[in-house]
Amino acid sequence: MTTSFKVDLRRGSVVNGKWRGAKYRVERLLGEGANGKVYLVQRGAEWLALKVGADSIDLQSEINVLRSLAGAKKRSAEAFLYDVDDWRAPDGTEYPFYTMKYVRGTTVAAYLQRFGREWFPLAALNLLKKLAELHASGWIFGDLKVENVMVSDYGYVELVDFGGATAAGKSVRQFTEIYDRGYWNEGSRSADYQYDLFSFAVLCIQLHEPKRLHELSRSLLPQNRSAEDLMGIVDHCAALKPLSAWLRRALTGGFRHAGEAAEAWRQLMHRKRYPHRSSVMPGWLKGLAAVSSVLLAVSLYWLLRNMM
Numbered sequence: 001m002t003t004s005f006k007v008d009l010r011r012g013s014v015v016n017g018k019w020r021g022a023k024y025r026v027e028r029l030l031g032e033g034a035n036g037k038v039y040l041v042q043r044g045a046e047w048l049a050l051k052v053g054a055d056s057i058d059l060q061s062e063i064n065v066l067r068s069l070a071g072a073k074k075r076s077a078e079a080f081l082y083d084v085d086d087w088r089a090p091d092g093t094e095y096p097f098y099t100m101k102y103v104r105g106t107t108v109a110a111y112l113q114r115f116g117r118e119w120f121p122l123a124a125l126n127l128l129k130k131l132a133e134l135h136a137s138g139w140i141f142g143d144l145k146v147e148n149v150m151v152s153d154y155g156y157v158e159l160v161d162f163g164g165a166t167a168a169g170k171s172v173r174q175f176t177e178i179y180d181r182g183y184w185n186e187g188s189r190s191a192d193y194q195y196d197l198f199s200f201a202v203l204c205i206q207l208h209e210p211k212r213l214h215e216l217s218r219s220l221l222p223q224n225r226s227a228e229d230l231m232g233i234v235d236h237c238a239a240l241k242p243l244s245a246w247l248r249r250a251l252t253g254g255f256r257h258a259g260e261a262a263e264a265w266r267q268l269m270h271r272k273r274y275p276h277r278s279s280v281m282p283g284w285l286k287g288l289a290a291v292s293s294v295l296l297a298v299s300l301y302w303l304l305r306n307m308m
């Protein structure tokens, strides 16, 4: 999805906050979507992400969620939101913007492509933990999809774009069809824990079988779509098959909350057939560990020899 508004900030241009006076120097575009454009900006020595939008109502609701999360003092949300202001463009038009923590990393799909699919179980577990934290603050993420999950070193996960975040119990504010429980006739669009877990399961499928998922959604009549069709993809995918029971549970609302889902996922990771954290240790780290062990052994040998 792309924005319809015309803001195009070049490298080096400066965004001045009209009310609070902060100045941000633009480095580059990080991404764009339906609600605005996100730029990497610098303020003093600090790197931040600045989201500028055309519609202050859309942006305001994201800001409300971020404020409420910061208020709940959840570790992940601490200091995520920095500043909220308006900016007057050279042509006189005013745009609302906010600045937030710059999440270094790439979308989960790009990360797995670059560093290997063996990172998937760990990144997914971290994502489930993020969802559990968000749920504990009374919010449902709503628009969970590949583009909104950023992954950085060692599978560390951060959610971006809180435009779909909805207070638990309300109607989900923003969603993407293919990840939407209602689209697959598996439940309402009411914001509950299971709604996010359904999207999470679709995200797992999207990461492994994007083409098949796309074709499936195109080929079925709306009234015929179901979790069973999604499970058809899972059962024909070698990487997803070990997760079959877990994914079925997530697609059919079988987990009470994201914490329970994360625990079940963690247990799966520890089973033999599925790679777990130590087996996704990068090569250079394995090498470092081996060298350290040898050095330790040599030191001990010399120590003992000199003592005798």
Ligand SMILES: Nc1ncnc2c1ncn2[C@@H]1O[C@H](COP(=O)(O)OP(=O)(O)OP(=O)(O)O)[C@@H](O)[C@H]1O
Pocket (backbone or CB within 6 Å): 001, 030, 031, 032, 033, 034, 035, 036, 037, 038, 049, 051, 100, 101, 102, 103, 104, 107, 147, 148, 160, 161, 162, 163
């Ligand atoms: N804090 C951040 N740090 C780094 N990159 C970010 C950050 N926030 C957003 N991005 C990048 O910018 C892209 C667009 O941002 P965002 O999803 O918030 O826009 P949107 O208009 O709400 O999109 P959508 O149409 O999906 O709702 C993201 O997919 C991500 O790549």
